[in-house]
Amino acid sequence: MxxxxxxxxxxxxxxxxxxxxxxxxxxxxxxxxxxxxxxxxxxxxxxxxxxxxxxxxxxxxxxxxxxxxxxxxxxxxxxxxxxxxxxxxxxxxxxxxxxxxxxxxxxxxxxxxxxxxxxxxxxxxxxxxxxxxxxxxxxxxxxxxxxxxxxxxxxxxxxxxxxxxxxxxxxxxxxxxxxxxxxxxxxxxxxxxxxxxxxxxxxxxxxxxxxxxxxxxxxxxxxxxxxxxxTGVGNCHVYVDSSADLDQAIAILLNAKAQRPSVCNAAETFLVHQAVANEFVPKALTALKDAGVTVHGDERIRSYSKDVVRATDDDWDTEYLSLDIAAAVVDSLDDAVRHIRKHGSGHTDAILTRSQAAARRFVAAVDSASVVVNASTRFTDGGEFGFGAEIGISTQKLHAxxxxxxxxxxxxxxxxxxxxxxxx
Amino acid sequence: MxxxxxxxxxxxxxxxxxxxxxxxxxxxxxxxxxxxxxxxxxxxxxxxxxxxxxxxxxxxxxxxxxxxxxxxxxxxxxxxxxxxxxxxxxxxxxxxxxxxxxxxxxxxxxxxxxxxxxxxxxxxxxxxxxxxxxxxxxxxxxxxxxxxxxxxxxxxxxxxxxxxxxxxxxxxxxxxxxxxxxxxxxxxxxxxxxxxxxxxxxxxxxxxxxxxxxxxxxxxxxxxxxxxxxTGVGNCHVYVDSSADLDQAIAILLNAKAQRPSVCNAAETFLVHQAVANEFVPKALTALKDAGVTVHGDERIRSYSKDVVRATDDDWDTEYLSLDIAAAVVDSLDDAVRHIRKHGSGHTDAILTRSQAAARRFVAAVDSASVVVNASTRFTDGGEFGFGAEIGISTQKLHAxxxxxxxxxxxxxxxxxxxxxxxx
Missing domain, CATH: 3.40.605.10 (Aldehyde Dehydrogenase; Chain A, domain 1)
Structure with a gap:
C-alpha cells in the first residue's frame, strides 16, 4: 500500500x-x-x-x-x-x-x-x-x-x-x-x-x-x-503441596497438561513440595511420559529421570501450548507462591492439598484471575463457569x-x- | 533537566x-x-x-x-x-x-x-x-x-x-x-x-x-x-421538557449552575422545549441574571433578552466551571437528546418533566454516567450517592x-x- x-x-x-x-x-x-x-x-x-x-x-x-x-x-x-x-x-x-x-x-x-x-x-x-x-x-x-x-x-x-x-x-x-x-x-x-x-x-x-x-x-x-x-495468555501452574492426595494430583496434573494442550487454561509448569518429591515426581514423570509430554525440569526434577530436559530461564515464562511442561521442586508453599508471582501470567493457578490452611494461604496469596483448589486448571472457562458463553478470558484487573x-x-x-x- | x-x-x-x-x-x-x-x-x-x-x-x-x-x-x-x-x-x-x-x-x-x-x-x-x-x-x-x-x-x-x-x-x-x-x-x-x-x-x-x-x-x-x-470532565445539561413544572425547573437550573459553579457536576448548558420557551425563558433569564450568571444563547434564546451573549459553536462543548451557561431552544425531546449526545461529556444530564413517558425516553436514550430526573445535576457525587467517599467520577465506560x-x-x-x- x-x-x-x-x-x-x-x-x-x-x-x-x-x-x-x-x-x-x-x-x-x-x-x-x-x-x-x-x-x-x-x-x-x-x-x-x-x-x-x-x-x-x-x-x-x-x-x-x-x-x-x-x-x-x-x-x-x-x-x-x-x-x-x-x-x-x-x-x-x-x-x-x-x-x-x-x-x-x-x-x-x-x-x-x-x-x-x-x-x-x-x-x-x-x-x-x-x-x-x-x-x-x-x-x-x-x-x-x-x-x-x-x-x-x-x-x-x-x-x-x-x-x-x-x-x-x-x-x-x-x-x-x-x-x-x-x-x-x-x-x-x-x-x-x-x-x-x-x-x-x-x-x-x-x-x-x-x-x-x-x-x-x-x-x-x-x-x-x-x-x-x-485476554488469554495463560502460563498456568499446578502446585502439589506436601499434603496433597498424590494419586489425585497425578490425575489432575495430566488433565491440566494433556487433555487439550493448545488452550490458555492448560498447565505449563508444575511445582512440587520437597517433602513429597521423592514419592510424587517419579510417578508423575512416568504418567507424563506415557501421555507424550516432555518435561523441562530444574536440577532436582532431573535427578529423578534422564528423560527430563534441562529447563532454561525461559522455560518458566513460556506458554508452550504443546505437550511440554516445566517442573521444579520447591521448599515451601511460600516458595511456590513466589515462583507463581514471578513467572505466572495471572490466568489460572492451582494448589493440590488436603490442608485447609495451605489452601487458604494459596488462595489469598496468589494474585490470578482464577485460583483453583484440588481441580484442574482447565475449568477456567466461561462455559464451565456456567456463563453460557464467553468472549474471552481477561488477564487484566480493570473491568473484567x-x-x-x-x-x-x-x-x-x-x-x-x-x-x-x-x-x- | x-x-x-x-x-x-x-x-x-x-x-x-x-x-x-x-x-x-x-x-x-x-x-x-x-x-x-x-x-x-x-x-x-x-x-x-x-x-x-x-x-x-x-x-x-x-x-x-x-x-x-x-x-x-x-x-x-x-x-x-x-x-x-x-x-x-x-x-x-x-x-x-x-x-x-x-x-x-x-x-x-x-x-x-x-x-x-x-x-x-x-x-x-x-x-x-x-x-x-x-x-x-x-x-x-x-x-x-x-x-x-x-x-x-x-x-x-x-x-x-x-x-x-x-x-x-x-x-x-x-x-x-x-x-x-x-x-x-x-x-x-x-x-x-x-x-x-x-x-x-x-x-x-x-x-x-x-x-x-x-x-x-x-x-x-x-x-x-x-x-x-x-475522570471528571463534566459538560452537564439540564433539559426543560414541555411538561416540566416550571417553578421547580427554575430552582433546579439555578442550583445546578450556581450553587457551586467550579465543579464537574455543575450544569453548563440548558435546553428548553419550544412549547414552554415563552413562559420559561424570560423567568429563567431573570433568575440567572440575579444569580450573576452570563447566558450564552442561540438566536431563539437571544430573542427574549438583549443580555444574552451570542453562543458560538464552541460554547456547546465548553465546560465553563464559572458563572456562565449556554442555552438553546429545542423542538422536541429527541432534539434535546441529539444535542446532548453530540456535545455532552457523558457525565450528568438531567430532564425536568412531569411526563412518565418523557422521563423514560430520556433515561433510556441519554448515554451518560448519571441521568437525572427532576433533580439537580449536583447530586452526582460519591458522598451524595451514599458511598461514604469518592476517588473521582469516571466518565468512561470501562470498569467504573x-x-x-x-x-x-x-x-x-x-x-x-x-x-x-x-x-x-
Missing amino acids: TDAQRPHEQEAVLTAARRAREAAVDLATRSRAAKDAALNAMAAALEVDSALIMAANANDIDRARAMHTSEAIIDRLKLDDKRIGAMADGLRQVAGLVDPVGEVVRGYTLPNGLELRQVRVPFGVVGIIYEARPNVTADAAGLCVKSGNAVLLRGSSSARESNAAIVETLRRALSDTGLPPDAVQLVPGDGHEAVKHLMRARGLVDVLIPRGGASLIKSVVEESTVPVIE RGPMGLPELTSTKYIVIGEGHVRP | TDAQRPHEQEAVLTAARRAREAAVDLATRSRAAKDAALNAMAAALEVDSALIMAANANDIDRARAMHTSEAIIDRLKLDDKRIGAMADGLRQVAGLVDPVGEVVRGYTLPNGLELRQVRVPFGVVGIIYEARPNVTADAAGLCVKSGNAVLLRGSSSARESNAAIVETLRRALSDTGLPPDAVQLVPGDGHEAVKHLMRARGLVDVLIPRGGASLIKSVVEESTVPVIE RGPMGLPELTSTKYIVIGEGHVRP
Whole structure:
C-alpha cells in the first residue's frame, strides 16, 4: 500500500466506526425479544448460506495452501457443515441467555428521598481483533448483539473471504428482523494500518478486545488509545503441596497438561513440595511420559529421570501450548507462591492439598484471575463457569477478570429520580 | 533537566513502583482491623504534625506568590488547622466504611460439584495524578489503603512541599501500626518526565487515575500503557421538557449552575422545549441574571433578552466551571437528546418533566454516567450517592462509571474449589 492510500483507509475505518455508533444507539434500546429474534435469524441464515460460506472458505484454504501454511492452521481455518452448524447452535444458545441490559446492579433510596439505581447498559461499539478461526466471527457478533453492542470485527487476513461471507449473512439476518445491519461489520482495509486506525478511534469505539497470541495482545495494548481488555495468555501452574492426595494430583496434573494442550487454561509448569518429591515426581514423570509430554525440569526434577530436559530461564515464562511442561521442586508453599508471582501470567493457578490452611494461604496469596483448589486448571472457562458463553478470558484487573460472559460486555449508568431536589 | 539525568529518574520511578508492588502484596492480605487502625493513626498523625505541614505549605504558598499565581489558586493550595482537621476526619470516615476486599460478588456450586466464588481483591498498585489541592493526597492515600492498594501519588508541583510533608506523616503512621510505609509514596522526580515513566510502568502499576482538567486527562489517556480510568470532565445539561413544572425547573437550573459553579457536576448548558420557551425563558433569564450568571444563547434564546451573549459553536462543548451557561431552544425531546449526545461529556444530564413517558425516553436514550430526573445535576457525587467517599467520577465506560467509591478501587478473582475434579 502506498502512503497516498492511507488517508482513504483511515476514513473508511472511521466511517465504519461512525455507522457502528449509529447502529449502537438504535440497538441499545431494543428489547430482549427483538435481539433474540435477530440471533435466531442469524443462526438460520448461516445454515441456509452454508454452501456460499464454504465456497468462500475454500478460497481462503487454497490461498493458505499456496502459501505453504501448516496443516494444523489450515484445520483451524476450515469450515464444514458441522462447524457451521455449531456456529448456528452457538447463536441460538446466546439467544437463550438472560439479557444483561437493564439489570439493576444496585439501588436504594437516599436519605433525602432521591431514588438511585445503577443499571447495566451496553458499551456502545466493541472492537474485536482476533486470529485464525472464522467461527469467532459469528460467536463475537452474537454476544455483542445480545448485549446491545455494535461490533467491529477484525479477523485474520487468512480467513478474509470466510469472514466476509459470514458477516454478509449475519447482516442480512439483522436487516430482515428490523435491526440495524451496521451493528455487525468487518473493519475495512487490510494489513496493520487498518488495525491502527481502529486502535486510535477513541470516542467512536468504546472498548477493544484482542484475542490471540501474546504479540498481538502486546501490540494492541501499546498502541491503542481506545480502552483495551487484555485476554488469554495463560502460563498456568499446578502446585502439589506436601499434603496433597498424590494419586489425585497425578490425575489432575495430566488433565491440566494433556487433555487439550493448545488452550490458555492448560498447565505449563508444575511445582512440587520437597517433602513429597521423592514419592510424587517419579510417578508423575512416568504418567507424563506415557501421555507424550516432555518435561523441562530444574536440577532436582532431573535427578529423578534422564528423560527430563534441562529447563532454561525461559522455560518458566513460556506458554508452550504443546505437550511440554516445566517442573521444579520447591521448599515451601511460600516458595511456590513466589515462583507463581514471578513467572505466572495471572490466568489460572492451582494448589493440590488436603490442608485447609495451605489452601487458604494459596488462595489469598496468589494474585490470578482464577485460583483453583484440588481441580484442574482447565475449568477456567466461561462455559464451565456456567456463563453460557464467553468472549474471552481477561488477564487484566480493570473491568473484567477471568472468563467474560455477557455482563462483562456491558457498562452501567446511574439513574437518579427526584421530585424537584436541589443540593443545599 | 539534562538527558543524562533521565535514565536515573526513570529508575527512581520504577524503584518506587517496585517497592509499592511489594507493599501491595503485604497489604492485600491484611485484615480490615489492621487497615482501620492504620487509617486512624494516619488521622491522628496529621493533627499532631499540623504545624510541620503548615510550615511546608507556607513555602509552597510563598513560591506561588513569587510566581504571581492567582489568589483563587492560592486559596485552593492553602492549608490551615481547619483543613488539616478535615483531612483527618476524612480518614476516620474511611476507616468506618465497609472493607470491599473479600466481598463475594457472586458464587454458586456448578453442576459437577465445583464451588465457584468471585471475590473482590485489591488492584495492587494505583497511580493517582492530580492537580492543586493538597488534601487529595490524604484522601487518595486513605481510600487506597482501605481497599488494600499501594498508591503512587503525583500531585501538582505547586503543592510539592505540602504533599511531601503529608506523605511523610502518613508513612510514619503506617509504619507505627505495622503496615508497610511504601504503600503510600510520592512519585519521585519533577516535571513531565516522571509522569511519563509512571504511565509506561505497565506490569508494575495496575491502574492510573488522573484527576484534573481536560488537558491533563487527555495527555494521560494518549500516552499511558497502564490502564487508565478517565475522570471528571463534566459538560452537564439540564433539559426543560414541555411538561416540566416550571417553578421547580427554575430552582433546579439555578442550583445546578450556581450553587457551586467550579465543579464537574455543575450544569453548563440548558435546553428548553419550544412549547414552554415563552413562559420559561424570560423567568429563567431573570433568575440567572440575579444569580450573576452570563447566558450564552442561540438566536431563539437571544430573542427574549438583549443580555444574552451570542453562543458560538464552541460554547456547546465548553465546560465553563464559572458563572456562565449556554442555552438553546429545542423542538422536541429527541432534539434535546441529539444535542446532548453530540456535545455532552457523558457525565450528568438531567430532564425536568412531569411526563412518565418523557422521563423514560430520556433515561433510556441519554448515554451518560448519571441521568437525572427532576433533580439537580449536583447530586452526582460519591458522598451524595451514599458511598461514604469518592476517588473521582469516571466518565468512561470501562470498569467504573460515575462516582467511584471503595468497590471501584478493587478487581475480582475467581476461587474454584474441587475434590479432584478433572475436565472430561
